[in-house]
Amino acid sequence: QLAEHAAALFQTRCLDGIKLTITAGPTREAIDPVRYISNHSSGKMGYALAEAAADAGAQVTLISGPCNLSAPERVNCVNVVSAEDMLTASLNHLGEIFIACAAVADYRPVAAADQKIKKSQASMSIELVRNPDIVSTVASHAQRPFTVGFAAETQDVLHYAKDKLQRKNLDMIIANDVSNSEIGFNADQNAVTAIWPKGETSLPQASKTQLARQLIALIAEQYINKGASD
């Protein structure tokens, strides 16, 4: 019945005119002009959410790290590379609903070298510092939007996700287990559990396009409920 419910929400364009921002893809943190640290996010889930949100009538801004995907139609796409760039773009586009789907690099090299580092030594180490936490920064902002985070984990997925929901003061968190290569980062399918302070629902394995519509319907419902109870 979730699918039927989602269809009804899309028919009524449940997010008509709502400003909604989605971050997607990985970030890249420069080691030098040639090398970087990144992660296996393909951006597919975030792009699918952007398309579903636009279908539901939202004015969508998609803040995207480097991916090989075309921006969906009717979506304002802002391309960024690093976590710091993504934070700046996010603060410029907080919107009314903010979905932090990007796999932001947690750490970056202390300083990117100006020139390509020569491989002179048998071993070396890269000193890293924490990147800004984009979803926490957004969730604690004075103009705080309805804030949705993602938790991509390889173990104790629901435990970490619930902790993150509370610790970062989010309105919803979408948990997925990236240790299963059939779903998650580079796959076309995903299976997630959406958790919010008063409930949760598991969405079984489906295409990222189908899941995105179900998630946008859930987010719209919680967003509207929250507005009603505020």
Place this chain on the structure above:
Amino acid sequence: QLAEHAAALFQTRCLDGIKLTITAGPTREAIDPVRYISNHSSGKMGYALAEAAADAGAQVTLISGPCNLSAPERVNCVNVVSAEDMLTASLNHLGEIFIACAAVADYRPVAAADQKIKKSQASMSIELVRNPDIVSTVASHAQRPFTVGFAAETQDVLHYAKDKLQRKNLDMIIANDVSNSEIGFNADQNAVTAIWPKGETSLPQASKTQLARQLIALIAEQYINKGASD
């Protein structure tokens, strides 16, 4: 006249039946199941070389790191992720001509973590060890093919390239300056200097497809010359 010369070499299928191996793209070195170190190589130059070599009649094996490109027709494509995987595949496909175009990661994390590393600290460091040097290993192999390397540098490009030609005992090196974003890693155009022990020639900025044909013609010529003088 290089272009005319190249056209003639392609018409005569100057590499007919020759086994030619090309490595292309970046490699990815796992930090944990989610994160990796990589570089900005798009794979375009290597894929263009593979296509040009097939056009010249060679039996081409393309050993490719993760890129978003389709393998050219008539090319045997072997997909790899890490430098160690690329070395194994290279030793399994030495061929008669070996063109090391991939931007192999020089270093990899000492050990990839089994689980996603939690971001508990304000700073951290990643200990790295040198990866195997694929082109050197190939050039010093008992069944040494005619070996061509690439030198992608951001400063003193020709100096480093000539040093690398000699130090790694290569038959030819293709030098390009990746500090100019119009050419090199992610661009569709490139400009290179091909250097061999007894000469060099600069190929001005052109599409990677055009440059690939000129380079394959130069490589074929040096390969045939070397066979004649051995």
